Amino acid sequence: MSDDPWMHGLHADTGYLLYRLGLRSGSAFNAALEQHGLRLRHHAILRYLATVDGARQRELADRLGYDPSAIVSLLDDLQRLGLAERRPDPADRRSRQVVLTPAGHALLRTADHDSRRVTEDLLTPLSPTERATLNTLLQRLATP
Incomplete structure (x- = not known):
């Protein structure tokens, strides 16, 4: 760490450190996923x-914390790539569900491998116990 007092102040600020880690991890994940034509979102x-049997666009926005208008564009991308498709909702014919295609399932397996590699690289400085503790703490912070 630098001897610069300004940097010491920033590195003592947990919010700033989370922000910097978010930038670094987002950049690393996007770089790993771009070979598949994907971004982290x-x-x-x-x-x-992959965990549900179809989801409405609003559910995706709510569960993932994305703006509903962003979901439309992201789903358009996934549909164009043949990874997801919109189908009539069997429970409500006025609504549509989004489902993963077989190609989406296949790509997800490969992308998950790349994602785990990025996570491993990011967490290299931590012991297995520290990783588990970090994950537990982040889950608590991320849950509203």
């Missing part, structure tokens, strides 16, 4: 869709 949607 696309990957998050694919991961969520």
